Amino acid sequence: MARSKSIRAPTTASLPNNLRIPSTTPSLTKTLGKLSRQALLDLALLWLDDRNITSFPPYLQPEAENGIDDEETLPYPAAETVEEVRQAYEDLQDRKGGKREVLERILEGDWRHGITLRQLAMADLRYMDDHPASLRWTALELSLIESRQKQSANSPVADWSSSIPRTQAATFVKALQQEISPLVKGHYHISRSSTLPLTFLRIFIIDTPYQSPRQTPEIFADSSRLIYVAFPDSCPFIYTSISASTGSKAAPSISSIATDPRSLQRLVREALPKALSRPQERYTLKATALAAKSLPTLLALRGPGRTTAANGAFSIFADAAIEGSPLDPRPASTVSAEEHMRGGQKPRSPEDKENAKREGETSTASKRQSSIGDSELSPTSKKRRLAIHSRFGTAGGSQNPAPLDRLDIRLLDAPAPTRDDDSPAGTGYPVSLTFTGSDVIGGIRKLAELGVIDPERMPSWMTGEEAISLAVVRDGKRVKRPA
Amino acid sequence: MAQPARDAPASPDPLEKELDEDIQSIRAEIRTLQRRKRFLASSLLSSDSVQKLTRKLPPALTSIHDEVSPLIHAAGKHSELNHYRIGFGTTAFPFKDPSPAAPTESLLGVRIDICARNGRFAKPYYVLLKSEHARGEVKKRLCVHRHTIPAFIALSKLESVYLPFPVSRKVQGEDDHGEESDGEAIEALKPVQKGRNAGGKQDLRGFVRELRRELVAWHLRTDAIELLREKLGLSEESQLDPAERLSPEARGGIVSLALTALEARYVRMEWEDGRVGRFKLSNTGIVERAVVIGDGGRDKQTENAMTGAGGRVESLLDRLQRRDSRTA
Numbered sequence: 001m002a003r004s005k006s007i008r009a010p011t012t013a014s015l016p017n018n019l020r021i022p023s024t025t026p027s028l029t030k031t032l033g034k035l036s037r038q039a040l041l042d043l044a045l046l047w048l049d050d051r052n053i054t055s056f057p058p059y060l061q062p063e064a065e066n067g068i069d070d071e072e073t074l075p076y077p078a079a080e081t082v083e084e085v086r087q088a089y090e091d092l093q094d095r096k097g098g099k100r101e102v103l104e105r106i107l108e109g110d111w112r113h114g115i116t117l118r119q120l121a122m123a124d125l126r127y128m129d130d131h132p133a134s135l136r137w138t139a140l141e142l143s144l145i146e147s148r149q150k151q152s153a154n155s156p157v158a159d160w161s162s163s164i165p166r167t168q169a170a171t172f173v174k175a176l177q178q179e180i181s182p183l184v185k186g187h188y189h190i191s192r193s194s195t196l197p198l199t200f201l202r203i204f205i206i207d208t209p210y211q212s213p214r215q216t217p218e219i220f221a222d223s224s225r226l227i228y229v230a231f232p233d234s235c236p237f238i239y240t241s242i243s244a245s246t247g248s249k250a251a252p253s254i255s256s257i258a259t260d261p262r263s264l265q266r267l268v269r270e271a272l273p274k275a276l277s278r279p280q281e282r283y284t285l286k287a288t289a290l291a292a293k294s295l296p297t298l299l300a301l302r303g304p305g306r307t308t309a310a311n312g313a314f315s316i317f318a319d320a321a322i323e324g325s326p327l328d329p330r331p332a333s334t335v336s337a338e339e340h341m342r343g344g345q346k347p348r349s350p351e352d353k354e355n356a357k358r359e360g361e362t363s364t365a366s367k368r369q370s371s372i373g374d375s376e377l378s379p380t381s382k383k384r385r386l387a388i389h390s391r392f393g394t395a396g397g398s399q400n401p402a403p404l405d406r407l408d409i410r411l412l413d414a415p416a417p418t419r420d421d422d423s424p425a426g427t428g429y430p431v432s433l434t435f436t437g438s439d440v441i442g443g444i445r446k447l448a449e450l451g452v453i454d455p456e457r458m459p460s461w462m463t464g465e466e467a468i469s470l471a472v473v474r475d476g477k478r479v480k481r482p483a
Numbered sequence: 484m485a486q487p488a489r490d491a492p493a494s495p496d497p498l499e500k501e502l503d504e505d506i507q508s509i510r511a512e513i514r515t516l517q518r519r520k521r522f523l524a525s526s527l528l529s530s531d532s533v534q535k536l537t538r539k540l541p542p543a544l545t546s547i548h549d550e551v552s553p554l555i556h557a558a559g560k561h562s563e564l565n566h567y568r569i570g571f572g573t574t575a576f577p578f579k580d581p582s583p584a585a586p587t588e589s590l591l592g593v594r595i596d597i598c599a600r601n602g603r604f605a606k607p608y609y610v611l612l613k614s615e616h617a618r619g620e621v622k623k624r625l626c627v628h629r630h631t632i633p634a635f636i637a638l639s640k641l642e643s644v645y646l647p648f649p650v651s652r653k654v655q656g657e658d659d660h661g662e663e664s665d666g667e668a669i670e671a672l673k674p675v676q677k678g679r680n681a682g683g684k685q686d687l688r689g690f691v692r693e694l695r696r697e698l699v700a701w702h703l704r705t706d707a708i709e710l711l712r713e714k715l716g717l718s719e720e721s722q723l724d725p726a727e728r729l730s731p732e733a734r735g736g737i738v739s740l741a742l743t744a745l746e747a748r749y750v751r752m753e754w755e756d757g758r759v760g761r762f763k764l765s766n767t768g769i770v771e772r773a774v775v776i777g778d779g780g781r782d783k784q785t786e787n788a789m790t791g792a793g794g795r796v797e798s799l800l801d802r803l804q805r806r807d808s809r810t811a
């Protein structure tokens with residue numbers, strides 16, 4: 001890198017957007033190689049868009065022609081104008097082929113002088129849009145720390161809106177950068193998700209005080225140095241890709257200098273609520289015992305919509321599956337749940353649009369389900385089906401938009417119910433259960449349908465009613481925090 | 484009909500395919516007609532005249548009576564329920580918690596129906612309350628168990644004011660054992676309850692009234708913005724009379740007007756000449772604050788036009804138009 005010869009002075013600024021990573025870096029090829037051909041083409045055309053062309057100019061033929069022979073031997077002769085480059089990608093778009101040729105054209109042709117950090121961030125976020133289940137997300141709740149004085153002043157509260165911090169993206173990033181820059185140097189990229197009602201913040205962290213780090217370029221594509229934070233619209237939750245354990249209250253060892261990615265991540269996590277805070281309005285992050293791979297799950301269980309606090313047996317209310325609109329003349333019992341749910345979508349309230357989108361994805365699955373359900377049933381299985389319906393509601397069925405991929409349960413009860421001796425609970429042997437799979441609650445429902453689990457005696461955490469992926473349970477009830 | 488198609492997937496006979504498609508469409512039509520028939524039948528049964536007629540049916544016609552009356556009775560009951568829902572907007576119902584671990588099986592459900600601008604009702608909102616024994620009290624108190632209220636309405640704040648629960652709500656599900664480890668959270672909760680009539684009377688009516696008001700205000704805000712968007716021709720589907728829509732010249736160069744988030748509290752505007760603006764909507768539908776920034780700094784005149792003259796959001800575009808014609 002030519003930059004490293006210039007004077008290096010430690011600063012607290014963030015890494016510049018236009019810091020170039022040599023395009024020969026193997027990990028860069030790997031990162032970009034994860035994208036599909038269409039995604040790569042879209043990205044290249046986005047980079048060549050008029051708004052972005054100044055940020056990431058492609059490699060063009062130098063005006064002074066001094067090394068022509070050299071150029072000729074390269075597989076991708078440099079274009080003369082941006083228009084020409086654009087045309088090349090549009091041509092690639094029209095014809096079929098592998099993604100290899102697009103990737104090579106990007107790295108060895110038009111951006112042979114390097115891919116900037118911002119380009120890499122855009123590529124990563126594009127990958128996230130295409131693969132919403134590529135990371136494991138933890139949901140955290142933002143809550144206001146209210147000062148005591150404010151409480152004692154018995155002012156009539158007229159504002160019932162939730163305490164959602166309102167901030168401009170740029171202001172927030174600046175505040176965050178100020179908070180962590182003395183300890184961590186980062187590169188920040190904010191972007192709106194194209195498929196979900198979310199805003200992503202991608203933070204790349206590195207422990208160097210210099211603007212142009214001397215580390216090997218490999219480090220820029222190191223996924224352990226990446227932190228994603230997603231801000232869902234209009235709700236007091238945030239989702240992070242930082243695993244929950246790093247945020248625990250373990251005493252931070254001040255003596256050891258934070259250099260490994262994990263402690264850097266912890267620093268960022270601690271800085272997040274501070275950056276969202278304002279004078280007289282301090283926020284803190286609380287764990288919500290939910291982590292899942294799919295973002296739609298988090299949006300359903302800790303999102304702005306109706307399903308956040310009504311799951312499992314209560315999902316019939318969230319989906320409005322039992323009663324229709326007051327204008328419907330048909331008695332509620334004569335109309336099927338699916339029809340109710342569909343009928344409720346006609347009025348176009350904002351959240352219904354989301355549901356409609358979701359329904360489109362799941363409709364094929366629901367058809368399959370209904371064809372199974374139409375078969376003849378014996379009275380016992382009919383009874384079981386009713387019980388299952390009352391316990392799971394619409395959740396866990398094939399229409400379920402919120403599959404959990406993992407459910408960790410710690411049972412504090414003694415394995416054999418010995419009710420006669422009144423020993424304090426918790427002194428027994430705790431049992432840990434871990435369920436994993438593509439849809440845990442759906443699987444439990446299937447087991448109940450097959451008669452393996454008694455749907456009437458099953459505790460409510462098995463039906464997804466609690467909307468958690470991690471719980472400590474005693475007497476079938478959830479305990480908020482382990483002792 | 485899927486059978487022959489599956490047998491010969493390699494050579495789909497064009498005639499057969501056509502027939503299949505025909506059958507598909509006919510079946511779909513039958514389904515919609517059946518649905519319509521059901522709809523009309525229940526409308527008829529619940530209609531006022533039929534209901535009145537059955538009430539004074541001569542006893543001689545018992546055969547009709549026995550056959551039809553359960554249906555008519557159900558329809559009558561349902562329409563009465565619907566009248567309550569339309570008339571009062573908030574109805575209560577009992578619900579049984581199916582969880583075997585639940586301390587109290589019966590829950591009190593509250594259903595809130597809200598009519599949107601298009602004359603339809605939004606999906607009903609539900610709050611399910613359970614009654615619990617507060618520590619050291621004989622009488623049971625209500626607290627929110629589950630709900631379908633959007634997250635931007637602070638239900639917990641409402642609850643702490645209108646449905647105060649003396650100790651901490653963590654009593655259920657965990658005893659003293661859990662509380663010890665949770666000392667911090669309780670510490671944070673206690674002053675809330677002390678400050679506002681801790682152990683005071685619970686006011687379910689007040690709770691529901693405030694909640695409904697908040698929900699209605701949200702729907703009104705979204706509807707108002709949708710109306711403005713339709714007037715500007717920015718919305719794809721329009722329920723507005725085309726005559727009410729503004730001509731491109733009358734739009735005053737507004738190219739975009741959109742909500743910033745689901746909560747519909749802030750609205751972002753964009754003009755042709757690069758000015759961007761943002762305004763805040765109050766619960767009563769008034770533009771509370773507005774900021775418009777162009778290349779030459781703040782555009783105070785436009786801001787004043789937006790917030791001035793009562794500041795109703797519905798007449799926002801008229802005010803902007805008037806301002807434009809005055810300056811032109």
